[in-house]
Amino acid sequence: MTDTKIPVTVLTGYLGAGKTTLLNRILTEDHGKRYAVIVNEFGEIGIDNDLVVGADEDVFEMNNGCVCCTVRGDLIRVVAGLMKRQKPGQPAFDAIIVETTGLADPGPVAQTFFVDDDVKAKTTLDSVTALVDAHHVMARLDDSREAREQVAFADRIILNKVDLATPEELFAVEARLRALNPLAPILRAERANVPLDQVLGLHGFDLERILDLHPQFVARPAHGEAGHVHDEHCGHDHSAHDHDHDHADHGHDHAHTPNGSDGSDGVSTPADGPRGHSHADDIKGISLSLDRPMNGVKFTQWLDQLLGQQGQNILRAKGIIDVQGEDRRLVFQAVHMILEGDLQREWGPTERRWSRAVFIGRDLDEAALKAGFEACAA
């Protein structure tokens, strides 16, 4: 029996961000693994032991009338075909890597791995990794909705070509990336020289691993970085910091009260809001937290309703919820309207029991989200 599902890594990023360079590294490094690579155009890749397959980005809507439930038909066909190479008792490949074109939306790719029975039975989506070009990404984020969505969708962002940008530029870029996506760690790289174990095997879509969700800490820009929020809680001398406010073309929109830290729920960590300089991007990440237990029924209903009404605009959502009367953590993740959730391991005896969630999406009403989330308190 082949119980082990093959992990799939989706590699996204705008044209010229360095995807092919990274792919070439993955294929040529001496790792003894066997990969299947699904690409749109055959480039200079293709190594013994690996299989490179062409795909045509054939996106289709499911027939259920839900316009955001789109999947990639070519992936269903290709994955089904790849599974035929499986031998009894062993996986066909150590991993599958899907390279999307620079203009592709990663949403339908990710949804394919949750929606299609056959694909779901044989594979597991490991992560969506977005490569961005440190030198050009700001302009791309301004003029391309696809570029913003790729960043917003990612489990990990590789900030490539850092050698071509100044430290100030890097701070500004990272702040903006965090505002778009507070979940994804940012890895700096030159010529895509990141360790492969930080690209493959991330378990970014693994419910178990959502236990690691600490959006505030992961995403909080350090003092002195452009994304750092100074507000009345900050309590230090602002004059010592040189705020990077020189990219005036982005329309600064300073963040308001940090999430979940209005004092009333006991979370009073200063400046834990991930959004410093919002560049008025249509997409942003919103972190929510609550230190009181939640009513499980209320929360589920709220989440269902939210995804039903705004799922088209919600690209990714993840959360860990402390449900009243339940010793285990409720974890969930969503891609648009497709929701997956489960009760996972018990809270540790010394562990802080609190609920936290991150919603990444387009035109989200932060105040309404926060109110809805907190109204689920038991």
Add this chain to the structure above:
Amino acid sequence: MTTFAFDAQVTSAHFDSSGAVFALGDGSVRFEDGVFDAVHDGAILCATVHPSGDGLVSGGDDGRVIWSRKGEAGVLATAKGQWIDAIDASSVTKLIAFSSGKTLSVIDATDIVFRRDFQHERTVSGVAFDPKGRRVATSTYGGACLWFARIADQKPTKLTWAGSHTGVAFSPDGAFVVTTMQDMQLHGWRLKDSKNLRMGGYPSKIRSLAFLSKGALLASSGAHGAVLWPFVGANGPMGREASEIGFDDSTQVTLISARTAHGRLAAGLADGRVWVADPAGQGLNFVKAEKGSPIAALALSPDATRVAWADEDGNAGVAEVSID
């Protein structure tokens, strides 16, 4: 009963004039008597019996269409850099149709230079000849297309229905085209007036369908039993309900196989069992009663007296059918 343990996934099972034949994911074709041919460089993705009844025509992820007979194999066609995803053949006109990407190709088993290529807007997922072997139906996103197999320049007849269609079949009287869909339903069109038939209610994806009992019934997989739709009269199943045989809520039917001329139906289950039944008769006849991994390939012989199957672990078998 003969059993086999293959070191590869089985793509499909068939019966040619010599007996059972299996097409495998390691690119080999295995005949029932043990004759082995490694014909494709990669996996076999689809296969059908050659129009002559002798041997198998297979399509692979190496972009080749290969005819394998015992001890010999030859390339009939290629689609460079693309996978051959679907294939069908007509014993009447001796034509072979296969798809690669958005292209449907038709070749002639009796004329090596004949080839027609027909383009679609979206990828072709299934191909099927009509009973006379003159037209080919293709399934694709948004519906099905009908092509005249031999005519070079033509516009297809489009049968539209929203959603992704993943496989296609003609009814034995040529009056209906039926597709399987990504959305766990069958869709059909009555060709004379393009009237739509919706056949839903399935709990999972439908991987196979087949007509039996001279076309009076359409059987399909995708449920806890084999689902049977009545296709008697000009209206087909319109306004009528399906029946289900072999219902077992602990498992699902992954594949079915049937022959138009006969009333027998074979079903392969997700728990590894295989049964044969006659919808007009009583009970199920388990030709493989022990459980295992899901059935991945299944075929009923043309005279409906033998069954060939394989599971996802490469275990395969051929058995005689005895129904009292």
